[in-house]
Amino acid sequence: MNSLFEASRITKDMQGRRVVDQVSLTLSAGELLALVGESGAGKSTLLSILACLIPADAGELRLSGTEISDSAVYLIPGHADIKLVPQEFKLLPNHTLRENIAYALREYTKEYQRERLDELIALTGLGAVQHKLPREVSGGEKQRTAIARAIADEPKVLLLDEPFSSLDTLNKQKLKQELLRIVRETGVACLFVTHDLLDALTVADRLGVMYQGKLLQTGTVSDLLREPADAYVKSFLSSGLTILEEVRRRLEG
Ligand SMILES: Nc1ncnc2c1ncn2[C@@H]1O[C@H](COP(=O)(O)OP(=O)(O)OP(=O)(O)O)[C@@H](O)[C@H]1O
Numbered sequence: 001m002n003s004l005f006e007a008s009r010i011t012k013d014m015q016g017r018r019v020v021d022q023v024s025l026t027l028s029a030g031e032l033l034a035l036v037g038e039s040g041a042g043k044s045t046l047l048s049i050l051a052c053l054i055p056a057d058a059g060e061l062r063l064s065g066t067e068i069s070d071s072a073v074y075l076i077p078g079h080a081d082i083k084l085v086p087q088e089f090k091l092l093p094n095h096t097l098r099e100n101i102a103y104a105l106r107e108y109t110k111e112y113q114r115e116r117l118d119e120l121i122a123l124t125g126l127g128a129v130q131h132k133l134p135r136e137v138s139g140g141e142k143q144r145t146a147i148a149r150a151i152a153d154e155p156k157v158l159l160l161d162e163p164f165s166s167l168d169t170l171n172k173q174k175l176k177q178e179l180l181r182i183v184r185e186t187g188v189a190c191l192f193v194t195h196d197l198l199d200a201l202t203v204a205d206r207l208g209v210m211y212q213g214k215l216l217q218t219g220t221v222s223d224l225l226r227e228p229a230d231a232y233v234k235s236f237l238s239s240g241l242t243i244l245e246e247v248r249r250r251l252e253g
Pocket of ligand 1: 014015019037038040041042043044046195
């Protein structure tokens, strides 16, 4: 797979501490990469850098082979082709889900807006609740609205901060399947961060394990299991797999 988005040796210090330490990763179109790690590993900070919301102290970002240069991007933080869905969604509380999505399309003609909105609502399965307010719908529906809004203008890269953390098991499972379908159907390159290894194991194409600002290893689950880069990756993975193993044993009686 050709990589669409590349981060090379991204480094960031905050208050004299190295929070992100020489992180390099690649993302391909239509791929779902999960970044896992304990609280404080530097995942959210890295995500803000990848979304061009805050500058790195060192390192480089490339989109479709072209370097994203600091000066152009950080005057107005963010990048038109890289969209971040924050953990708290940030939906407009007094507007319907449809209006929230429409906000991202406000610069387009009314006719195009209507057409694209219908497409996005079908893609994210929000038809039945599109005219409700955020407080009248579930966490999963709010998350899907935030995703629809983020992909409205067809970005190349979609970044999600803990997309499943506030959801119950059933909604979590539904959203995972829907996210995978959206990524495959639109071809957007998607990276989500999570502290829950099981969420990563059950939906991502590849995993990246972060610890103390460093991205220790990226690869498929089988890559990581077969050849863990170090003892931390090995024990982090086995903690998740132990749970799955326990469930299997219980089911087998
Ligand atoms: N604005 C800031 N100023 C100083 N230190 C910060 C700032 N933002 C984050 N940090 C520190 O950087 C480290 C990494 O934080 P970050 O939020 O990126 O980790 P995380 O892996 O996303 O954690 P969590 O899963 O808890 O969200 C933490 O030790 C945090 O205290």
